[in-house]
Structures are given as C-alpha cells and as structure tokens.
Amino acid sequence: MAAAPIVVFAQPNAADAIQSATAAIIELVGEEYFSRHISMRQAELKQTPKSCENPLRACDKWMLKPFYEVSFTLTIEIKADAPVKAPIRCIVDSENNVLHKYLSGVPDCINFPDRCQFPFDKQSALNIAAKNNFKKGIEPWTAFISWHPAMDGYVWKVCNLLFDNRHGGHGEYMSIDANNGIMLWTNTYSYTIN
Numbered sequence: 225m226a227a228a229p230i231v232v233f234a235q236p237n238a239a240d241a242i243q244s245a246t247a248a249i250i251e252l253v254g255e256e257y258f259s260r261h262i263s264m265r266q267a268e269l270k271q272t273p274k275s276c277e278n279p280l281r282a283c284d285k286w287m288l289k290p291f292y293e294v295s296f297t298l299t300i301e302i303k304a305d306a307p308v309k310a311p312i313r314c315i316v317d318s319e320n321n322v323l324h325k326y327l328s329g330v331p332d333c334i335n336f337p338d339r340c341q342f343p344f345d346k347q348s349a350l351n352i353a354a355k356n357n358f359k360k361g362i363e364p365w366t367a368f369i370s371w372h373p374a375m376d377g378y379v380w381k382v383c384n385l386l387f388d389n390r391h392g393g394h395g396e397y398m399s400i401d402a403n404n405g406i407m408l409w410t411n412t413y414s415y416t417i418n
Contacts (some may be wrong), residue, residue: 238267241292241316248314248322249296253333257340262312265295289318298329300369300378303345308369310378329371331378339377344405349380353398356407361385361395369402378402383413392416 242264250258270291276283296312312329316322333340344352349367358365361384372379380400387393394414400407 236269236290236292236316236318236320238269238292240320241294242267244316244320244322245292245294245296245314248324248327249312249330251334252330253340257333261299261301263297263299265297265311267292267294286315286317286321286323291318292316296329300342302342302369304347305345310369310371328373332376336377338403341403342378344380344400344402346380348405349382349400349402352380352400352405352407353382356398358382358398358410359384359386359396362388372399375401375408379408390417 245267246258246264249262253262270293272288272290273283275281276287292315294314294316296314298310298312300308300310302308310329313326314322314328315326331339346367350365353365353367363385365382365384367380367382369378369380371377380402381397382400383395383397385393385395387395392415394412396410396412398407398410
C-alpha cells in the first residue's frame with residue numbers, strides 16, 4: 225500500500241492576517257474606539273493540530289491548513305479603578321478570512337454602545353453582590369472583570385471562598401453585567417491541590 229502523498233500548503237502572511245483581524249474588530253468597535261483602547265499583541269502561525277490527523281475526529285475545514293491566531297489587548301477604563309487589560313483573540317484562516325465564531329473579547333460597540341461604557345467599577349460590583357445577599361465566605365471577596373462569550377460582553381465576577389484546606393476548597397462566584405450592573409447569576413467553583 226502506497227503512502228499518502230504529503231500536501232504542503234503555502235504559509236499565510238502575518239501582515240495580511242493582522243490586517244483582516246484589525247478590520248473585523250473595527251467593524252465592531254469603530255476606528256476611534258479601536259485607536260484609543262485596542263493594541264496589537266501578536267500574530268502566531270498555527271499548524272493543523274495533531275488531533276485532526278485522527279480520522280475519528282471531525283475538524284473544521286479551516287484547521288486543515290496553517291492559520292493565524294491574532295491577539296490584541298483591550299484596555300478598559302473603569303471609573304476609579306486602574307485600567308484593566310483584557311485579551312482579544314481572533315482566528316484568521318489561510319485565506320485571510322476572520323472566523324467570527326472564534327473572535328472573543330470584542331464587544332459590539334457600534335450596534336450596542338452601552339456594552340462599551342463600563343460605568344461600574346470594582347467597588348460597585350462588590351456593593352451589588354452585597355445587595356444581592358452574596359455569602360460572606362472565609363476571606364474577603366475578590367472581583368475581576370472578564371469576557372463572557374454567551375453574552376458577547378464583559379461581566380464582573382465577585383468570588384467568595386467558603387471552604388479551604390490543604391487539599392483544596394470551594395466557593396461561589398456572582399456574575400454582574402459590567403455595563404448595567406444587573407446581577408446575572410451565581411455559580412459554584414472548586415479546586416484541588418496536588
């Protein structure tokens with residue numbers, strides 16, 4: 225039985241991938257917001273993942289050729305807090321098409337300008353958690369802002385620690401919309417220490 229022929233694909237160009245990713249982000253945030261709040265981090269050439277060589281694994285067609293993962297940094301300026309740096313990640317296929325399904329960390333400021341205002345700072349998020357009877361826990365609460373893909377927006381996560389020992393612990397986190405201050409949900413987390 226003859227070996228399968230080796231197929232060599234042309235390497236996509238980093239500058240073209242960056243240009244495509246930048247254009248896709250500007251479509252969502254506008255040029256002014258982009259120039260004030262978003263900076264380029266890197267464009268990393270990726271090859272077909274080894275897992276795609278498994279015939280039992282279905283891989284998206286774009287993964288079968290080299291592609292770029294282009295990353296940017298969004299600087300979120302929030303009232304009294306120091307600016308928060310949030311990652312933006314974008315996949316650009318071998319033909320320089322931006323795969324919008326894999327574009328994360330970019331709010332749609334053009335169609336939903338309120339998603340880019342960030343009027344609630346860390347202290348506001350902690351106050352909202354208190355008003356919603358979030359459990360105190362055994363240590364002071366922590367709060368951070370993060371991208372929530374299902375919402376296409378940012379949320380404050382306020383976390384408590386309810387139990388901790390040398391083997392691990394658990395707690396809860398409350399998600400609060402970073403733009404309107406609405407408490408969205410509470411969920412649990414746990415961790416183990418090896």
